[in-house]
Amino acid sequence: MGPTNRSDHKLDHLRPRYCPGGVFRAEAREADDLWDCDLLTTEGSPEAFEVRTGDVIDARITLPSGRGAWPAIWTWRDGGNEIDVFEYHPDNPGTLELSNHVKGGYRYWQDPTVTPGATVGLRVVLGARTVEWYVGGHLVHADGRGVGRTWHAYLIVNLSVSDGTYHGPPPDGTPLSWACPSLKVSR
Numbered sequence: 174m175g176p177t178n179r180s181d182h183k184l185d186h187l188r189p190r191y192c193p194g195g196v197f198r199a200e201a202r203e204a205d206d207l208w209d210c211d212l213l214t215t216e217g218s219p220e221a222f223e224v225r226t227g228d229v230i231d232a233r234i235t236l237p238s239g240r241g242a243w244p245a246i247w248t249w250r251d252g253g254n255e256i257d258v259f260e261y262h263p264d265n266p267g268t269l270e271l272s273n274h275v276k277g278g279y280r281y282w283q284d285p286t287v288t289p290g291a292t293v294g295l296r297v298v299l300g301a302r303t304v305e306w307y308v309g310g311h312l313v314h315a316d317g318r319g320v321g322r323t324w325h326a327y328l329i330v331n332l333s334v335s336d337g338t339y340h341g342p343p344p345d346g347t348p349l350s351w352a353c354p355s356l357k358v359s360r
């Protein structure tokens with residue numbers, strides 16, 4: 174993963190860093206049209222922690238309100254192994270994107286309570302035969318595909334910035350943020 178990702182329609186210039194209180198920020202750069210975006214990952218950490226088949230991810234998040242913000246909790250390893258715990262775009266309120274890129278499958282889950290600034294509880298069960306997504310304690314999607322018995326990947330939490338291809342870009346250089354004050358993996 175490099176410092177930029179234009180091919181994925183993002184204006185990110187990634188900056189791995191500590192995010193006090195779980196607040197992830199993106200700030201416009203003066204030198205170019207990119208944004209310095211916070212990213213926290215277990216890849217390259219001293220423990221090299223990876224989530225694996227059977228793990229349960231629980232998170233409490235507060236969604237961003239600034240147009241162009243693109244928060245996510247996801248997994249990644251060796252150019253793949255991606256499970257999106259969630260992705261969100263404030264210009265598409267009411268929708269969480271839940272995806273299994275390992276074995277294919279996704280759901281754009283819609284609910285009127287998923288709005289900019291809302292606090293949401295998420296749970297993902299990484300099963301061998303099905304991945305289950307829960308929002309607010311309710312099962313909202315089970316993909317029936319799973320991740321397989323030997324799957325494992327690094328955990329990533331970040332804030333990206335949309336380039337406007339699919340979702341609106343930021344209207345100006347106002348900093349963007351969202352929060353993930355609680356993230357836990359259970360085995």
